[in-house]
Amino acid sequence: MYKIKALLIMGVAALFLCSCASLSGPDRGRSAAGHLARIVERGEFVVGTTGNMPPLNMTAKDGEVIGYEIDMVRMMADALGVKLKVKTMEFYELLPALELNSVDIVISGMTITPVRNLRFAFVGPYLHSGKAILAKSETIAGVSDATEVNSPSTRVAALKGSTSQEFIETVIPKAQLTATEDYDEAIRLVLEDKVDALIADYPICIVALLRYPDAGLVSTFTALTYEPYGIAMPPDDPHFMNWVENFLASMEGSGDVEYLQDKWFKSGDWIERVW
Template sequence: MKTIKILFIAVIVLVSGNLSAQERLSEIVERGTLRVGLTGAQPPFSMKAKNDELIGYDVDLANLLATSMELTLELVEMPFGELLPSLESGNIDMVISGMTITPARNVKTAFVGPYLISGKSILTKEKALSNATNAADINNNIKVVTLAGSTSEKFSKKHLDNVSLELVSNYDEAIQKIINDESDVMVADYPTCAYAMLRYPNHGMVILDRPLTIEPIGIALPNDALFINMVDNYIESLDAMGVLAVMEEKWFENPYWLLQLK
């Protein structure tokens, strides 16, 4: 696996040029700030606490990376669909926002990871739908809501052609639509569905026992070999030390952080 990563980085060096890679990383170091793009509205990856500070798995990961690089962290909030264009234009240095690594995205940008394995799931009040084992089981003239610009939107459009699909800008809005019976199903990554169950335990909502898909979550980076190499080394170190496992337990299994939310 390590050999494959080294070969991958070598290819990027040949394509982008070693000098430009050095200049790109030098710009970040000279600035002294690591600009990380995220939505701030993808619990438990990122969300606002009572004091309006951002918290979540991805926020913790961004802080760890910035500290390891001896840089000041700057969190840049924006809608999910604007993250990769902002990375491409150079307005941010990386994206850590519960982003699934897909071939379509990897064509345009590099990814480090995965730092987490997720998968598509559903949130619903319908007991029959909660027993779904594949997309066909929920493709039956119902109202579906999901996040615009996400792989959940792509999944829904590809597999759910017999539903009424609504796109929203954040998952809190989608969850409220399930609570208020305005939608029958929310399609989202499994951690987001699990978060809804933790936060709203008395609203009769259910999720799947197992995700419908298996999806790797990674950090999106510019095609900069030296920068990719550095971030990859830090992620591997955090994983080897067990830090990522501790963070996963904190944000996906332990409900106490919910007390920090508004």
């Protein structure tokens, strides 16, 4: 099923590239020197991600990076006729890597925000999420308004450089914040009672419940915010952005989005590969 759909999308993408290549006029030379041409010439599509945000992206026991987003970009690489290269790094290092052209795109559960969009282009959203609370206390995890825990006695963790950290600093500034390098560290702090709660995007909290079913963890099931996930891209290449936009539309139309959502969000078959 995956291979058939990937081939269909590859055909659509190849047709689009051929159509663009046939255009005449002064824009032709500029497009040829753009990111798409360099990716094809290089034979490699370099993607930046954290590799620790399940089920979006995560590192399996054998070292392979897998997940919803990784399947997406692998389909993109197939459509481009090149190999996929995944570069993992800390979340706060992703956009600087894109700025330095160390990666072609960034995809890692990254919320589209006005501040980020000032410096980078974003295509999407390809998923919608929201902030949720992971805790051992049902009282904390069950709040409907985050300001209920805006107290110096509340200890919270969030991923460094994320919108969760920004949310805490803006909405509950009185809480004691611990900014962590990755989600595993943040979840461990909750498990060891070193913080009262983790504030993160909803999928992260749900996966934590699946990983530690007997640890007494609870999480809110009503998102505290709206978080549209987008693909971060260079701001100076409309052709590249247009290609990715059309590719995402093709995925939606072909049924691949539904297939990937079933695979990574409704089935837990992948869990044993990671933990």
